[in-house]
Amino acid sequence: DIQMTQSPSSLSASLGERVSLTCRASQEISGYLSWLQQKPDGTIKRLIYAASTLDSGVPKRFSGSRSGSDYSLTISSLESEDFADYYCLQYASYPTFGGGTKLEIK
Amino acid sequence: QVQLKESGPGLVAPSQSLSITCTVSGFSLTSYGVHWVRQSPGKGLEWLGAIWAGGSTNYNSALMSRLTISKDNSKSQVFLKMNSLQTDDTAMYYCARDGSGNSPFDYWGQGTTLTVSS
Numbered sequence: 001d002i003q004m005t006q007s008p009s010s011l012s013a014s015l016g017e018r019v020s021l022t023c024r025a026s027q028e029i030s031g032y033l034s035w036l037q038q039k040p041d042g043t044i045k046r047l048i049y050a051a052s053t054l055d056s057g058v059p060k061r062f063s064g065s066r067s068g069s070d071y072s073l074t075i076s077s078l079e080s081e082d083f084a085d086y087y088c089l090q091y092a093s094y095p096t097f098g099g100g101t102k103l104e105i106k
Numbered sequence: 107q108v109q110l111k112e113s114g115p116g117l118v119a120p121s122q123s124l125s126i127t128c129t130v131s132g133f134s135l136t137s138y139g140v141h142w143v144r145q146s147p148g149k150g151l152e153w154l155g156a157i158w159a160g161g162s163t164n165y166n167s168a169l170m171s172r173l174t175i176s177k178d179n180s181k182s183q184v185f186l187k188m189n190s191l192q193t194d195d196t197a198m199y200y201c202a203r204d205g206s207g208n209s210p211f212d213y214w215g216q217g218t219t220l221t222v223s224s
Contacts, residue, residue: 034211042198044214049205055212087151091210094166095141097151 002027004088006098012106013078020074023088023098028069032092035064035073038085038100048073080105108132110140110201110215117221123189126218128201130182135159139204140184141211142175146197156204157184191222 003026013019023033031051038044046055048064051071061076075082083105088098114126128140142154155165157175165173174187184201198217205212 032208036211042217044200044202044217046212046214049210049212050208089151089211094164095143095153095210097153099150 002029002090002093002096004090004096004098006088006101008101009099010102010104012104014106015078015080017078017106018074018076019078019103020072021086021088021101021103022073023071023090025069025071025090025092027092029090029092031066032090033064033066033071034089034091035062036087036089038087040084078103108203108213110203110213112199112201112215112218114199114218114220116219117223118191119224120192120222122191123187124191124195124220126186126199126220128184128186128215130184130201130203133203135177135179135182135184138206140177141202141204142184142186143200143202143211144197145200145217146194148194149197152197154186154199158204193222196220196222 005024007022033051035048037047047058047062051066052064063074065072083103086101109131111129118124139158141156145151155175157163163175172189177184198219200217201215202211203213204210
């Protein structure tokens with residue numbers, strides 16, 4: 001199984017702040033990674049796929065990048081609707097998820 | 107527009123079996139696959155398995171002895187069946203579409219809660 005280690009597990013930030021979340025893969029996943037957003041009501045939305053491709057309709061303040069086995073989601077300027085839980089998901093082999101990041105308002 | 111909606115029994119007794127239905131609209135199951143994922147407090151998000159457009163399936167190896175995924179293309183429904191339920195199967199169960207190309211899990215259902223309890 002490919003393990004996805006996501007950090008931080010929680011993050012407190014202010015409106016307008018820039019934040020970055022990271023997932024590290026235990027094996028090579030060749031960019032087969034998505035970022036998901038989950039709202040408090042349980043609704044899940046995909047934000048990014050193929051490590052850096054933004055889904056249609058997702059604000060451009062979201063971006064994804066890769067450095068070796070580390071994959072990052074960056075939100076350039078936090079807005080109120082961005083406070084949610086975020087998960088990475090690898091699909092290079094059978095899918096596995098990171099442990100999640102809870103993004104809260106400071 | 108693309109939509110997926112899960113429906114299930116809500117509460118099941120231990121050792122019993124479960125059937126959850128994912129009803130889709132806005133796309134055809136003959137063209138797209140569907141994944142099942144669950145989320146529990148103890149284990150986070152866990153992929154259960156998938157059924158592909160042609161009808162073949164893949165399962166999480168840790169659960170495959172207890173899982174069956176099937177579908178009815180004409181009714182736009184995908185079914186998840188799990189047997190020998192235990193309390194740690196208590197979770198929110200989601201279905202998600204496998205998008206075309208390198209684009210899996212592009213749309214998700216709202217989820218259905220399952221509690222395993224006597």
